[in-house]
Amino acid sequence: MRIACPHCGPRGLDEFLYTQDASVTRPKDGGAAPTPEWTDYVYLRENARGPRREYWYHSAGCHAWLVLTRDVSTHEILSVELP
C-alpha cells in the first residue's frame, strides 16, 4: 500500500499511522450516564467489506490528518482527502 499524501505525494505505508474509523460521529455530551449512542460510537462497528472511510496520520511526514476511502477487501485506496 502506498498513500498519496496531498502535501507530500505518494509515500510508503510505514510513514503513516492508521488511527480509526471515520464513519462514526461523536454524539453530543449526554451527561454522566451512559447512553446507547455513546456505546454505539465507542464500541460498535459496521465492519463491512468494500470501501471504508478511515483516519490516517502522516506521522513520519507532514503530520497531516488524512481521510482515506479504502477498499478493505483489496487494500485499494480510492481517495485521499484532508478532513
Add this chain to the structure above:
Amino acid sequence: MCITLIASQEFFAPMRYSAFSVITQALRGHTGWKPAWRKAEPAPHYDVVIIGGGGGGLATAYYLARHHNVGRIAVLEKGWLGNGSIGRNTTIIRSNYGLPGNIPFYELSMKLWEGLEQDINYNAMVSQRGIFNIYHNDAQRDSYARRGNAMRLHGMEAELLDRAQLRKEFAYLDYENARFPIQGALVQRRAGTARHDAVAWGYARAADKLGVDIIENCEVTGIDIENGIVKGVQTTRGAITAGKVGIAVAGASSLVGAMAGLRLPIESHALQAFVSEGLKPLLDNVITFGAGHFYISQSDKGGLVFGGDIDGYNSYAARGNLPTVEDVCEGGIALMPMIGRARLLRSWGGIMDMTMDGSPIIDKTPVGNLFFNGGWCYGGFKATPASGFCFAHLLAREEPHPVAAAYRLDRFAEGKLIDEKGAGAQPNLH
C-alpha cells in the same frame, strides 16, 4: 488365519487409530484406511446448526454431541475444513493470562489440550515444550511477576526466571543488546504447540463419528428470523431449518452477524505469520520477545514458525504488507541474532476478529435461539477446545459455562471490559 481375521474391515468398524491399526494397515499395504469424515449432504432440518467449520465450530459440534443430548447437529462450512484461521496460525497453546475473566477459561482449554488426543483418538501433536515470555526492564519484570502470581493464585504453575537462570536454558539470546537487554522471563512449562490442521481434522473426525453432519462448500447467505426468533439459514446448497443456530466464524463475524441484524464490537484485521526454511533442531521451546511483539517456535519439520503484530488497519484481504514483515523480522533478530541467516520460506495472512477489549465473546444474541462465538482476536487457536466446550454448554443449556461467564456481548455497554493489554477501545492495538 489370525492375520486374515484382524485385517478384515468389519473388525475395525468404526476404525479406531492405534499402533495396532497402523501395523495391520501396513501389512495390508495401507489399502484399508477410510476417509476421516463423511461428505455429508445437507438435510432439510437440524436441531442445531453451527455456522463455521473452523476450530471453534468443529470443537463445538464435537462437545455438543459428546456431552449434551441435543438431537441432530450440522456444521456448515463455506469452503473446506481447515482453510481459515485454524489452518494458518502459529500453533501456540498456553494459558498465561492475567485477568480473572480470562484465567479459568484458558486454563480449562489447557487441561482439554492435555487430554485431547486420547479424547478424540487423533494425533494432534500436542507438545508441552514450555513458553518463555522474555522481559527487558524492571517495569516489565514487575508486570510479569504480577501475571505469574495471578496464575499461581488460580492454582497454575508459573516461574519467574532472572537473567542467570535464563542463560542456563538459552545461551544464544542477545542478552547484552544495547537497546533491549534481556533481564529474565516468565515461564509456563505446560504451554507449548499443537499441530493446527490435525486439530481441525481430529475434531471433525470425532464429531462425525458421533453423527454430526459436516457439510463443506456450503456458504450461509442469510439467516431466517420470524418474530425475533431464528428459524433457519439460507445457504448455497438450499434452505435449512434449525431449532438453534450458533455462529462460529471468527474473521467474518460482522458479515454473518449482519445477516441477523447484529452490530458487533468487532473489526476485522490482517495478521501475518512466517516460516523459515527447514533447519536442524535449534529451538526447543516457544519464546516471545518483550520489547517488541515477536513469538517463535520450531516445527517438527524444522521450520522456524514466527509472527508478531497485526498489520494495524482493517482488512478482509487475507494478506498483509511489507512494513509489518520488516517489523517482525527486526524483533526476531534483536532477540536471537543467529536467525538472521535463515531464509524466509513463506508467509501468509489471515483475518482476525479484533474486539474492542481484546477478549472474545461467547453469548446469546438479542435474536432468540441465535448464539454467538467470536472475537478471538489473534489468540483463538489456544482457546479452540474451551471455546467449543463452553459454546456447546451455552447452546445446549442456554446459560453460560461458569468459566466463560465474563465473555458477554453486553459487557461493552455495561463497562465490564476484559482488557488484558489495557489498550482501550482500539481494536488495532490489542
